[in-house]
Amino acid sequence: MSEEKDLNINTGLRESATFDHFTMAEIRRAAETGIYDIRGFGAKRKVPHFDDLLFLGASMSRYPLEGYREKCNTQVTLGTRFAKKPIVIETPVTIAGMSFGALSANAKEALGRGASEVGTSTTTGDGGMTPEERGQSSKLVYQYLPSRYGMNPDDLRKADAIEVVLGQGAKPGGGGMLLGQKITDRVAQMRTLPKGVDQRSACRHPDWTGPDDLAIKIQELREITDWQVPIYIKVGATRTYYDVKLAVKAGADVIVVDGMQGGTAATQEVFIEHVGIPTMAAIPQAVQALQEMGMHRKVQLIVSGGIRNGADVAKCMALGADAVAIGTAALIALGDNDPKWEAEYRKIGSAAGFYDDYQEGKDPAGISTQDPELSKRLDPVVAGHRLANYLRVLTMEAQTLARACGKNDLRNLEPEDLVALTVESAAMARVPLAGTSWIPGQKF
């Protein structure tokens, strides 16, 4: 495409910035099919992100820690507010909720194996808890979603934490959709619906309507589980400042904020790209809300949406998060979009690195599929180990940056350790523009 584009430019042809190739293709697709595009993955547009932030390593005015010899703690305890049994994770990188149904049983098992190998948690997703997942996850967070597919009190009591999902970053305000082609006998049985039927997940919970109701609902979940396990509240990043305050008021032990770069198994493209705010912009809002209520570090904050490397982890924590969650990156670590399947991707009209039609269930990598033959391609032991390796790298990279800033605990990183490369990122992250003391909206 780029060679063709260069050729066109050299011959004096000019592409419209407004009606570029992708835009025109989408107009043609809409005109031909009469239906909006549904896809997986997260936002693909460029938004202000953690690459726009830099750390200020130690020098004369700060004292660094020795990179290989001095300890830098990565252990985090989640759920210290009310739960009798908070979760202790060895790395602040957790696995976000992804359902069995959206993902194959092997993929879910691999996520559990990888997370357990490094002592962190994984999360169920819509559709309930599978024995494979529970069996392979030493720390499992059970999502409590509007659909309540597969929801039952036995699994609730088997969970190490419960996450009440109000929304996700890819589609705040929207429900879910698992298209009929991915509904096998097992998925249908778990969700109490006929095989082959599109499974809509509601956007609102069926038995509570606002934060006051939610407070009672959380009390119910605590009563059912005898106050043993932490209860998280997950929101898609939009009006994060207010949502976090209401979540604290409703009784959350942990708040999960998922930015617009967060992934999905199947959502309208227009939703993914046009609703929500970037992860980087959401964190300072959440931290401000917690600090104003005197609850920062007492109610732990997990952030997700576009976390890719240890620098992203460290930057989230410097902005005030207690931990992060990864979804898309974890799938890539398992083998999603791997170039070794390039020929297979081409057969279904995609390409390695571009594949996002998770809803179709034809994933050559055997991850976002229920096809038994495709699923077999993913060895859960090998893939789980790949994920564990990746999680270790994220942790070591974050430690490297923390030590360079003189911190012996990832949670000692602070906004003062960061500067921004652009005015936009300075305003969103609320850190100074590099080389200045200017935080847009705060100082002049």
Next chain:
Amino acid sequence: MKTIDLEKSSVRELNQALHDQHNECTEREWEVTGVKGDHNLAVGLDQSLSVHIKGHAGYYCAGMNKKANILVEGNVGQGVAENMMSGSVRVTGDASQSAGATAHGGLLVVEGNAGARCGISLKGADIVVKGSVGHMSCFMAQAGTLVVCGDAGEALGDSLYETRIYVKGSVKSLGADCVEKEMRAEHIEHLTELLHRAGVDEDPAAFKRYGSARNLYNFKVDHASSY
């Protein structure tokens, strides 16, 4: 019979005492007194107990019940018997909204009226309401049965899957993809058994049956205006 007085004990103590029966059942008959609209009474039970709640209960009474038979002598707030798995819950008065929401099994009987969204996302339980139900009842209901001996409010059975609905009185309006269906012999038999089990004396032949037209089971652009 064991009696717990909520004027002297907390809801936490009540629920813990009932949960303890799961591991070692020492008492099957329970009575709860001093009830003043408390939320989350007798939630998460997992033993064949009989629990008699004497007074009005708040939200989520008998939530996620398994095996127990719970009688509420009064009205109940939002989400009574939500996500019930088995057993039974009987309410002698009225129930607020979302009664029996997402319940997978068991029987919920409301002797008075039930509010909006009764049986929302129902997943297999049976609900019998001697009075009327509010709007959006059985919204996205997947399996199980709702019986309404009175009237049903607007948008009954909107986006319905496989739940069966029987209504004796009037239906203000049907929701998307919900249609009236023929009442055949097997439905009369099913309803007769259910009314008998619920202890409700009604003539099954006086009911009409509603179910899913199944037109919205798979997204088709031709149905866009139905959503």
